[in-house]
Amino acid sequence: MKQSQLFTKTKKDAPSDEVAKNAQLLIRAGFIHKEMAGVYAYMPLGLRVLENIKKIVREEMNGVGGQELMMTTLQPKEIWEKTDRWDDAKVDNWFKTKLVNGTELGVGLTHEEPIVDAVSNYLGSYKDMPFAVYQIQNKFRNEKRAKSGLLRGREFLMKDMYTFSRDQKQHEEEYEKIVKAYFRVYDRLGLGEITYRTYADGGIFTPRFSDEFQTLSEVGEDKIYVDEKKKIAINDEIFTDENLEKLGLKREDLVEKKGVEVGNTFHLESKYTDALELFYSDEKGEKQSIIMGCYGIGVSRLMGVIAELFADDKGLVWPENIAPFSVHLLSLGENEEAEKIYAQLLEKGIEVLLDNREVQAGEKFADSDLIGIPYRVVISKKTLAAGGIEVKKRNESESKIMTVEEFLQLLKK
RNA sequence: CGGGGCGUGGUGUCAACGGUAGCACGAGUGAUUUGGGAUCAUUUAGACAGGGUUCGAAUCCCUGCGCCCCGACCA
Numbered sequence: 196m197k198q199s200q201l202f203t204k205t206k207k208d209a210p211s212d213e214v215a216k217n218a219q220l221l222i223r224a225g226f227i228h229k230e231m232a233g234v235y236a237y238m239p240l241g242l243r244v245l246e247n248i249k250k251i252v253r254e255e256m257n258g259v260g261g262q263e264l265m266m267t268t269l270q271p272k273e274i275w276e277k278t279d280r281w282d283d284a285k286v287d288n289w290f291k292t293k294l295v296n297g298t299e300l301g302v303g304l305t306h307e308e309p310i311v312d313a314v315s316n317y318l319g320s321y322k323d324m325p326f327a328v329y330q331i332q333n334k335f336r337n338e339k340r341a342k343s344g345l346l347r348g349r350e351f352l353m354k355d356m357y358t359f360s361r362d363q364k365q366h367e368e369e370y371e372k373i374v375k376a377y378f379r380v381y382d383r384l385g386l387g388e389i390t391y392r393t394y395a396d397g398g399i400f401t402p403r404f405s406d407e408f409q410t411l412s413e414v415g416e417d418k419i420y421v422d423e424k425k426k427i428a429i430n431d432e433i434f435t436d437e438n439l440e441k442l443g444l445k446r447e448d449l450v451e452k453k454g455v456e457v458g459n460t461f462h463l464e465s466k467y468t469d470a471l472e473l474f475y476s477d478e479k480g481e482k483q484s485i486i487m488g489c490y491g492i493g494v495s496r497l498m499g500v501i502a503e504l505f506a507d508d509k510g511l512v513w514p515e516n517i518a519p520f521s522v523h524l525l526s527l528g529e530n531e532e533a534e535k536i537y538a539q540l541l542e543k544g545i546e547v548l549l550d551n552r553e554v555q556a557g558e559k560f561a562d563s564d565l566i567g568i569p570y571r572v573v574i575s576k577k578t579l580a581a582g583g584i585e586v587k588k589r590n591e592s593e594s595k596i597m598t599v600e601e602f603l604q605l606l607k608k
Numbered sequence: 609c610g611g612g613g614c615g616u617g618g619u620g621u622c623a624a625c626g627g628u629a630g631c632a633c634g635a636g637u638g639a640u641u642u643g644g645g646a647u648c649a650u651u652u653a654g655a656c657a658g659g660g661u662u663c664g665a666a667u668c669c670c671u672g673c674g675c676c677c678c679g680a681c682c683a
Contacts (some may be wrong), residue, residue, distance in 0.1 A: 207633065207645065209622045232675065305683040337683060339609060347682085355683095416682085430640045461683085491683080528642055557644035564644090573617070575643065585643095 196239075196520070197426045197537075198550040201225075216412070218344025219504040220511050224565045226519075228500075233341020233349035240566065241498070243519035245352065249331050251383050251516065252354050255376045261327045261356055266309050268333065274308040275408035278470040279345045288337040291565040302335045307467045307489060310357045315473045318485070321361045323475070325369050329356035331494060343414060343498025346455060352495040358488040359468075361475065370462065373490050377408055378457050380492065384501060385514040386410050390457065393419050394442055395430040397461060404433065404442075405461045408492075409454030410500055417456055420449035428454070455500050456493070459479055463487040505590075511567030512589050520548040521606070523568035525559045527575035536574060536584065536599055543603060564589070572602065 203225030213229070221227045226241030237245055253263065269292075275281035281301070282565035283289065290302035303309075307321050310328065317323070331354045338349050345351070356373065374392065381390040393407040409419050409428060418431035422444055431446060439446060465484035466475070474482045505512040515521065522545055526533030530551050537549045548568060552560050556575075563571050571594075573585040578596060586602055587594035597605070 204634085205645095206619065211620070212615090215674065229675095280683085288682070307683080334683090336683080340655095340679095342677085456682095467632085489683085525643095554642090555644080555646060556642060557646075560644045562645080573643080577643070 196548050198229065198548055199552045201239065201548075202504045203240065205565050213344060214505070215342070215344035215346065216500075216506060217346065217414075217499040220506055220565070221344070221499075221502055221539065223370055224511055224567070226415075226511075227345070233338060233347065235243055235345060235348065235495075240519045244513065244517055245495065246496055247517040247519075248384065248497055249352075249354075252331065252367075252380055252492055252494060255380045255383075256327075256329050256356060258353065258379075259327065259372050259376045261329045263330065264328050265330050265332060266303070266306045266313070268303045268335070270303055270309060272299045272301060274312050274471060275301060280308070284561045289338075290335045290337050303332070304334055304336045305489075306330070306355055307357065307463065307487070307494065308471065311467050311471045311473050311487075314359065315471070318359060318473065321475055321477050323359075323484075324485070325358060325360045325365050327356055327369065327373070329354060329490075342589040343416075343499070345495050345502070348495065351493060354492040354494055356490040358490070360486045360488070361477070361483065363486055366462070366488055370460065370488050373488070373541055374406065374460060377460070377490070377492070381457070382409070383516060384497060385505070386457070386497075391419070391421055391426060391428040391454070393417075393428040393430050393454065394433060394438075395459070396432045403462045404438075404466075405459060407456050408458035408460075410457045410504075411452050412455050412500065412504055413453055414503055417454045419452055419454045420444075421452050423450065424448065428452070455496070457497055457500060458490070458492045460490045461488065463489055465591070481537040506567070507590075509561075510565035513567045513569060515569045515580065518567070518569050520546045520568050521548045522570045522572055523563045524549045525556075525561070525563060525571065525573045526551050527556050527573060527577075529579065532579065533574050536572075539599060540603075545606060556586070563586045570606070 206223045209219035209223050213222060221241060222229065223254055225238055226244065228236040228238055230236055247604050272281055280286050289304060292300050292302060294300060331352065333350055334353045338347060341347055341349050358369045359595060360369055365587040378387060381387045389411040391409050393409040394404045397403050399403045407430060409417060419428045420434060421428040429442065465486055467487055468485040471484055475485055477483050502511055522540060524533060524537055524547050532552060533549060535545055540547045551579055567589055569589050571587045571589060578585045581596045583596050583598040585594050
């Protein structure tokens with residue numbers, strides 16, 4: 196991509212109506228556009244990051260046998276009444292709408308009910324299980340207070356997976372397998388070290404605890420207590436002596452921290468399948484309950500968390516595997532030479548943003564820092580005289596002159 | 609949902625006493641410049657909406673809408 200053709204522009208000033216660092220930087224750099232409170236559009240650079248995160252999530256979900264599908268956003272009221280979750284007194288953050296004839300519809304905020312409904316056409320035997328399905332889709336929640344940029348929106352992108360198992364034992368195996376996959380996702384995003392499996396309230400779904408995946412950050416909304424040695428945490432909402440004992444945690448080993456919930460997994464037991472009358476036949480032909488689990492990852496929230504955590508005072512700093520481009524090639528009055536290198540890198544399958552604009556060098560450097568692409572490559576009279584290109588990593592301060600071939604070798608590592 | 613703050617060009621503004629809406633950035637044009645948001649000239653564009661008070665309202669009052677923060681809430 197050539198920056199002269201990129202329709203988004205960077206801004207020096209952050210909009211006054213955003214305080215959150217992630218939103219300020221992402222807007223200044225042209226990654227997102229605020230449509231209204233808690234609702235953001237993704238511009239080309241932002242969409243690239245989002246797609247890269249989705250790709251990692253997909254790979255890991257597929258890796259544990261997940262099958263991707265896509266459910267609908269519009270929901271019929273009936274299935275939600277069967278599980279007693281239509282009533283605003285039970286779930287108060289629904290967006291609801293109506294057909295012309297007055298029929299009430301829900302706008303998808305989660306998909307347990309519709310998934311069970313869809314799956315019921317295909318699931319009937321113990322031989323069909325276990326299986327896992329997932330989708331990556333926009334969710335709509337009528338949050339009373341949207342806040343912190345991408346961290347808490349009313350419309351946001353989420354991966355939600357659902358497992359179906361014949362009994363508790365099979366469910367536990369599926370569940371733990373998926374928890375491991377979650378950590379692979381966080382590891383690949385560079386958050387593994389600071390993300391904790393955290394016991395939390397299971398909500399109205401299950402008497403059991405759920406697992407939250409909390410990334411430590413001062414901007415987090417959740418107060419958690421971390422056991423650094425065990426790499427486990429407990430959410431403040433269930434922080435009682437009784438629960439600590441149940442979980443085998445000791446008060447003196449715990450440190451209070453703030454976290455952003457970047458994932459959440461639940462044991463649903465047979466609450467939804469029973470309510471929607473989905474059962475299976477076992478070997479003896481007897482009707483049995485189906486055990487479900489559900490597993491969420493906030494994809495757009497992850498983008499906000501990463502933007503927030505890795506940024507420095509000059510701008511965004513993207514990890515290499517989710518950056519919008521791998522290389523930011525800055526031409527300082529050497530467009531002809533730069534085009535050659537651009538073509539050469541593209542040919543190797545490297546994603547490059549070429550800054551061939553007719554602007555001051557300082558502006559190019561400032562923009563490059565703000566956008567946060569991992570490798571900055573400068574070509575100018577100076578670098579040509581020195582025998583090549585100047586390469587600098589976004590998260591390092593030192594630059595190096597090298598040839599294009601040397602740079603290609605460096606990228607391979 | 610309770611409390612607080614705020615709403616001035618595309619953006620920013622601890623700019624303007626109730627009396628000519630200013631500055632900077634951006635954008636356009638021309639020139640100069642080309643390793644850290646450079647310089648000069650010139651142009652462009654603004655009061656959230658509705659009502660009230662007043663000779664006169666960006667400024668005071670009311671209603672609505674929107675945004676931010678704290679809290680509550682958070683499949």
